[in-house]
Amino acid sequence: MRVRDDTKINTIFEATTALTSEVGLNRLTMSSIAQRAKMACGTLYIYFDSKERLLNELYMHLFVGSTLSILPSIGHLPLKKQLSIIWSKVLWFRVTNSSEVIFMHQFRYSVYASEETHKLDDQFVGFIKNLLGQGKEELIIKNIDSDLIIPLFYGYANNLARQMAMDEVEITDEIIDQTFHLCWDAIKS
Amino acid sequence: MRVRDDTKINTIFEATTALTSEVGLNRLTMSSIAQRAKMACGTLYIYFDSKERLLNELYMHLFVGSTLSILPSIGHLPLKKQLSIIWSKVLWFRVTNSSEVIFMHQFRYSVYASEETHKLDDQFVGFIKNLLGQGKEELIIKNIDSDLIIPLFYGYANNLARQMAMDEVEITDEIIDQTFHLCWDAIKS
Amino acid sequence: MRVRDDTKINTIFEATTALTSEVGLNRLTMSSIAQRAKMACGTLYIYFDSKERLLNELYMHLFVGSTLSILPSIGHLPLKKQLSIIWSKVLWFRVTNSSEVIFMHQFRYSVYASEETHKLDDQFVGFIKNLLGQGKEELIIKNIDSDLIIPLFYGYANNLARQMAMDEVEITDEIIDQTFHLCWDAIKS
Amino acid sequence: MRVRDDTKINTIFEATTALTSEVGLNRLTMSSIAQRAKMACGTLYIYFDSKERLLNELYMHLFVGSTLSILPSIGHLPLKKQLSIIWSKVLWFRVTNSSEVIFMHQFRYSVYASEETHKLDDQFVGFIKNLLGQGKEELIIKNIDSDLIIPLFYGYANNLARQMAMDEVEITDEIIDQTFHLCWDAIKS
DNA sequence: CATGAATGAGTCTTCATTCAT
DNA sequence: CATGAATGAAGACTCATTCAT
Numbered sequence: 001m002r003v004r005d006d007t008k009i010n011t012i013f014e015a016t017t018a019l020t021s022e023v024g025l026n027r028l029t030m031s032s033i034a035q036r037a038k039m040a041c042g043t044l045y046i047y048f049d050s051k052e053r054l055l056n057e058l059y060m061h062l063f064v065g066s067t068l069s070i071l072p073s074i075g076h077l078p079l080k081k082q083l084s085i086i087w088s089k090v091l092w093f094r095v096t097n098s099s100e101v102i103f104m105h106q107f108r109y110s111v112y113a114s115e116e117t118h119k120l121d122d123q124f125v126g127f128i129k130n131l132l133g134q135g136k137e138e139l140i141i142k143n144i145d146s147d148l149i150i151p152l153f154y155g156y157a158n159n160l161a162r163q164m165a166m167d168e169v170e171i172t173d174e175i176i177d178q179t180f181h182l183c184w185d186a187i188k189s
Numbered sequence: 190m191r192v193r194d195d196t197k198i199n200t201i202f203e204a205t206t207a208l209t210s211e212v213g214l215n216r217l218t219m220s221s222i223a224q225r226a227k228m229a230c231g232t233l234y235i236y237f238d239s240k241e242r243l244l245n246e247l248y249m250h251l252f253v254g255s256t257l258s259i260l261p262s263i264g265h266l267p268l269k270k271q272l273s274i275i276w277s278k279v280l281w282f283r284v285t286n287s288s289e290v291i292f293m294h295q296f297r298y299s300v301y302a303s304e305e306t307h308k309l310d311d312q313f314v315g316f317i318k319n320l321l322g323q324g325k326e327e328l329i330i331k332n333i334d335s336d337l338i339i340p341l342f343y344g345y346a347n348n349l350a351r352q353m354a355m356d357e358v359e360i361t362d363e364i365i366d367q368t369f370h371l372c373w374d375a376i377k378s
Numbered sequence: 379m380r381v382r383d384d385t386k387i388n389t390i391f392e393a394t395t396a397l398t399s400e401v402g403l404n405r406l407t408m409s410s411i412a413q414r415a416k417m418a419c420g421t422l423y424i425y426f427d428s429k430e431r432l433l434n435e436l437y438m439h440l441f442v443g444s445t446l447s448i449l450p451s452i453g454h455l456p457l458k459k460q461l462s463i464i465w466s467k468v469l470w471f472r473v474t475n476s477s478e479v480i481f482m483h484q485f486r487y488s489v490y491a492s493e494e495t496h497k498l499d500d501q502f503v504g505f506i507k508n509l510l511g512q513g514k515e516e517l518i519i520k521n522i523d524s525d526l527i528i529p530l531f532y533g534y535a536n537n538l539a540r541q542m543a544m545d546e547v548e549i550t551d552e553i554i555d556q557t558f559h560l561c562w563d564a565i566k567s
Numbered sequence: 568m569r570v571r572d573d574t575k576i577n578t579i580f581e582a583t584t585a586l587t588s589e590v591g592l593n594r595l596t597m598s599s600i601a602q603r604a605k606m607a608c609g610t611l612y613i614y615f616d617s618k619e620r621l622l623n624e625l626y627m628h629l630f631v632g633s634t635l636s637i638l639p640s641i642g643h644l645p646l647k648k649q650l651s652i653i654w655s656k657v658l659w660f661r662v663t664n665s666s667e668v669i670f671m672h673q674f675r676y677s678v679y680a681s682e683e684t685h686k687l688d689d690q691f692v693g694f695i696k697n698l699l700g701q702g703k704e705e706l707i708i709k710n711i712d713s714d715l716i717i718p719l720f721y722g723y724a725n726n727l728a729r730q731m732a733m734d735e736v737e738i739t740d741e742i743i744d745q746t747f748h749l750c751w752d753a754i755k756s
Numbered sequence: 757c758a759t760g761a762a763t764g765a766g767t768c769t770t771c772a773t774t775c776a777t
Numbered sequence: 778c779a780t781g782a783a784t785g786a787a788g789a790c791t792c793a794t795t796c797a798t
Contacts, residue, residue: 002776002782024300026215030768040784042770051768102298109295111213144367147356151348152341152371159344163336178333182341186375194757219793220760229759231795240793380761380797402678404593408789418763420791429789484676489591522745525734529726530719530749537722541714556711560719564753572778596771598781607780609774618772759798767791774784 009047011037013058021099025106055112062100063120066093071127079135080184086128087153087180094161095171101161125150132187141187149187156183198236200226202247210288214295244301251289252309255282260316268324269373275317276346276369283350284360290350314339321376330376338376345372387425389415391436399477403484433490440478441498444471449505457513458562464506465535465558472539473549479539503528510565519565527565534561576614578604580625588666592673622679629667630687633660638694646702647751653695654724654747661728662738668728692717699754708754716754723750 015036020028030051034041048054070089074082094101107113108121128150135141142149160179164171204225209217219240223230237243259278263271283290296302317339324330331338349368353360393414398406408429412419426432448467452460472479485491486499506528513519520527538557542549582603587595597618601608615621637656641649661668674680695717702708709716727746731738 004782026300042785043783045769046782106298111215144371147352148349148364148368149371151352152345155344155346155348156341157344158348159340160337163340167336175337179337182333182338182375186371231760232758234794235757382761404678420764421762423790424761487673489593522749525730526727526742526746527749529730530723533722533724533726534719535722537718537725538715541718545714553715557715560711560716560753564749598771609781610779612773613778
């Protein structure tokens with residue numbers, strides 16, 4: 001029997017990511033994905049119930065791999081260090097995986113994004129909120145509603161990465177340092 | 190095409206904006222726009238050559254109205270004041286016109302956005318770049334590549350406004366002050 | 379403006395009926411209907427929301443035209459006469475409209491048939507049940523549960539017409555007489 | 568193909584019959600049959616060349632088991648007795664095997680029914696025709712073209728059984744008696 | 757100008773059948 | 778024999794655009 005091949009899911013994910021960054025989510029069709037992944041159109045439906053599920057699972061896969069997975073391991077570090085690591089991690093991922101970021105960006109606010117997917121984001125935001133809460137208690141960072149701070153990190157990271165991807169700028173440790181300093185200066189008390 | 194009947198064009202623009210914020214750009218159809226604008230589908234094509242042109246013209250209209258139009262009148266003011274006015278202006282517009290912002294956000298990175306439209310953004314970015322350049326010369330702000338600074342303003346504003354729109358938070362002068370201070374602390378030298 | 383053309387519905391109905399009798403309900407596709415009706419595939423969807431609705435409306439149209447429409451006008455006649463007229467009417471229709479009957483037959487028990495459609499049949503059955511009830515009171519026909527009698531008329535008519543259509547037998551008044559007599563002898567007391 | 572493993576073939580037949588009565592012939596898929604029969608999709612093709620053959624063989628199996636098999640053994644009985652036995656046999660089968668009847672009914676006039684299958688019916692009809700021919704010679708039954716009589720039996724049985732299955736009516740000897748009397752009164756001279 | 761019916765290419769999805777294991 | 782992943786042609790339906798009125 002032809003055994004179910006889990007690397008196929010990765011092939012599909014890669015094809016989807018690449019295509020989205022090339023032609024955009026609007027022109028992304030199931031048959032173009034299949035063609036790019038060198039498989040039949042129907043094969044996609046063996047691994048994913050629908051286009052919507054495929055995109056959502058891809059998003060979750062990328063989000064977990066790029067962001068969520070680092071959170072638990074850094075809980076013991078000092079606040080600024082934690083933020084700095086997250087910033088670095090997120091930025092590295094975003095800049096070195098520009099196709100993935102384009103996909104995530106386009107998907108994020110599309111009609112395809114499900115409840116379930118939005119909750120992932122909330123999980124991440126919740127973690128950061130906690131961190132900021134601590135910082136405020138320790139009087140390290142400004143006493144401002146976290147909902148006004150998080151969009152700075154989030155929006156900045158997204159936009160910076162997107163811009164760098166488009167301009168084909170190489171990311172360096174210096175850039176990460178400089179940009180993190182901007183953020184830190186913004187919020188430190 | 191394109192006859193002067195600004196009333197009709199505005200009706201079309203409003204219908205498009207409202208619909209996009211309700212159902213998303215992916216599900217925005219020409220006939221749904223027509224229906225919402227209480228006119229026939231074919232009438233849209235009297236004023237716009239294609240869907241693509243309609244969306245691009247709407248984007249330009251909103252962008253000019255919300256941002257570009259204020260730039261020339263504030264050139265004589267001091268740097269920080271200028272940035273503060275722009276920030277306030279942009280944020281006010283974005284928060285009080287949430288449908289418009291949702292449209293702009295979804296359109297901005299869609300397949301519909303044309304070269305011409307992207308150049309508008311560049312115009313705005315160019316202005317800010319200039320401003321930052323002056324600031325650096327006057328040693329008021331950090332000596333960092335402007336391409337690393339602008340995404341902070343741009344991304345923050347977008348994301349903050351979007352978040353506030355979703356959470357239905359009222360904007361106040363206090364919020365504008367607080368958030369601008371974050372930005373300023375980030376870049377001041 | 380191209381005015382909405384109600385004869386188009388008839389064209390669609392005719393194409394559907396003819397095709398079903400030729401290739402069967404299973405192979406009936408929307409595009410084959412469109413092709414036969416000499417219009418574009420999308421045009422069908424101007425007049426009918428879906429394939430299911432198209433088929434249901436066609437069935438109702440045929441059922442009303444062939445059967446239901448005669449019922450009200452004969453209420454004053456004697457029982458046997460009424461039954462005889464209905465029998466004649468139904469048989470004539472079924473034999474002279476063989477395509478229609480094939481469609482009705484295939485549709486009747488298909489997955490497409492909706493609740494609404496089945497209720498039409500019930501209406502007809504209810505009328506006959508009434509008639510039989512009267513006959514039993516007047517001691518003209520056998521005192522047997524009507525649910526055991528009606529399938530005789532219904533099944534016989536369907537099957538006879540189908541058989542005659544397939545054998546390409548011409549219907550005559552004699553055949554109608556003979557077959558009605560069979561029915562009548564079956565139920566008269 | 569077609570190896571002797573009657574257990575498996577029966578499992579397939581039962582799954583097919585049950586599924587058809589539940590979801591209809593239109594929604595009957597090979598993989599749903601396989602799933603219901605607890606085997607792999609490809610296994611079906613070891614026993615049957617195609618979906619069409621599977622359905623035809625099932626129909627023939629049911630038809631022979633329900634009807635054809637009794638014919639030879641009753642040739643010596645008097646006419647009315649023969650008809651009565653057949654009627655009883657057919658009705659019993661149809662009512663007590665409602666899934667099977669639904670399958671037969673839906674299959675009978677579908678695109679899947681082959682020539683070969685239709686000939687089975689003819690065989691049965693031929694037998695009945697013979698019987699009626701005898702009856703006419705003996706002046707027991709009306710001198711009417713048998714093609715006008717057979718649909719009465721055939722259509723009545725089908726429809727009655729279907730109705731009873733849907734209404735979940737229990738069949739009794741009384742009902743069989745009553746309905747046969749209707750038939751007999753219809754045709755006796 | 758305005759209308760909205762008509763078009764048909766293109767989309768997602770299904771499913772009978774094949775075939776490598 | 779048995780499996781079930783893989784195939785790809787075909788179906789229902791959508792929608793930007795055109796055009797007769």
